[in-house]
Amino acid sequence: MSHFGRSGPPDIKDTYSLLVLNISFRTTADDLYPLFDKYGKVVDVFIPRDRRTGESRGFAFVRYKYAEEAQKAVDRLDGRSVDGRNIMVQFAKYGPNAERIQKGRIVEAVPKSRGRSRSRSPRPRHRDDHRDRDHRRRSRSRSKGRYERDRYYDKEKDHYRRSRSRSISPDRGRGRDRRRYSDERKSRSRSFDSASPSRRSYSPKRSASPRRTPSRDASDDKYSNGKKSPRSQSASPKGRDDSRSPSPHNSAEQD
DNA sequence: GTTGAGCGTT
Numbered sequence: 001m002s003h004f005g006r007s008g009p010p011d012i013k014d015t016y017s018l019l020v021l022n023i024s025f026r027t028t029a030d031d032l033y034p035l036f037d038k039y040g041k042v043v044d045v046f047i048p049r050d051r052r053t054g055e056s057r058g059f060a061f062v063r064y065k066y067a068e069e070a071q072k073a074v075d076r077l078d079g080r081s082v083d084g085r086n087i088m089v090q091f092a093k094y095g096p097n098a099e100r101i102q103k104g105r106i107v108e109a110v111p112k113s114r115g116r117s118r119s120r121s122p123r124p125r126h127r128d129d130h131r132d133r134d135h136r137r138r139s140r141s142r143s144k145g146r147y148e149r150d151r152y153y154d155k156e157k158d159h160y161r162r163s164r165s166r167s168i169s170p171d172r173g174r175g176r177d178r179r180r181y182s183d184e185r186k187s188r189s190r191s192f193d194s195a196s197p198s199r200r201s202y203s204p205k206r207s208a209s210p211r212r213t214p215s216r217d218a219s220d221d222k223y224s225n226g227k228k229s230p231r232s233q234s235a236s237p238k239g240r241d242d243s244r245s246p247s248p249h250n251s252a253e254q255d
Numbered sequence: 256g257t258t259g260a261g262c263g264t265t
Contacts, residue, residue: 017262017263019261019262019263021259021260021261021262022259022260022261025257025258025259046263046264047263048262048263048264049264055258057261057262057263058258058259058260058261059260059261059262059263060263061262061263061264085259088261090262092262092263093262094261094262094263095262095263
């Protein structure tokens with residue numbers, strides 16, 4: 001039973017989710033499970049991964065069966081050195097089962113009886129200040145470089161859109177690409193053909209121009225969510241590439 | 256090979 005989150009949340013009825021932050025990017029659920037399981041009954045361990053790269057986002061969710069055990073793990077593992085990084089363990093708040101928190105005001109934390117009378121690390125937490133959660137997932141990291149690049153294309157986006165609106169219809173370009181990449185779509189990411197400068201035959205000067213509109217971006221994300229990223233996202237990084245290369249054609253990358 | 260504030264999936 002090392003596959004957590006493989007089939008979604010197993011049983012979230014009386015479990016308490018803990019948020020583990022500051023973990024290594026290569027830390028897996030199997031690495032955290034034995035660590036947290038020592039302090040209590042761990043029901044599930046889930047590590048969110050990036051949709052595009054599939055890399056770990058640097059935090060995990062450990063679900064305990066009892067709040068007291070969870071609190072104990074928080075107190076014991078909080079600030080602990082894991083994989084060379086000192087992790088931060090705290091109770092999850094914005095989780096899917098956050099309703100119980102506001103309803104019963106349980107806060108998923110231990111009752112006032114125990115309270116956090118033990119010892120708490122006075123770490124500076126400016127999380128409440130940054131309420132823009134949507135901003136964090138975009139510029140989570142080195143993505144900032146892309147962010148600036150997107151802004152740069154933003155001004156050209158309008159010009160680019162006008163050009164192709166009166167000259168080339170989107171259906172024409174897509175129809176051709178879709179026909180050619182019929183078999184590539186299965187193995188290749190859709191982001192590639194959009195970001196490939198060589199693919200833009202009708203606008204070689206502009207080169208890479210994702211021209212991402214909010215609506216398009218949302219749709220694109222949904223597609224990636226439902227079909228493009230079915231890979232396992234749990235403690236099994238072993239067979240992540242085995243199920244994504246059914247094409248015997250090695251020239252799929254070359255045009 | 257990179258990054259480091261944060262809150263999650265079938």
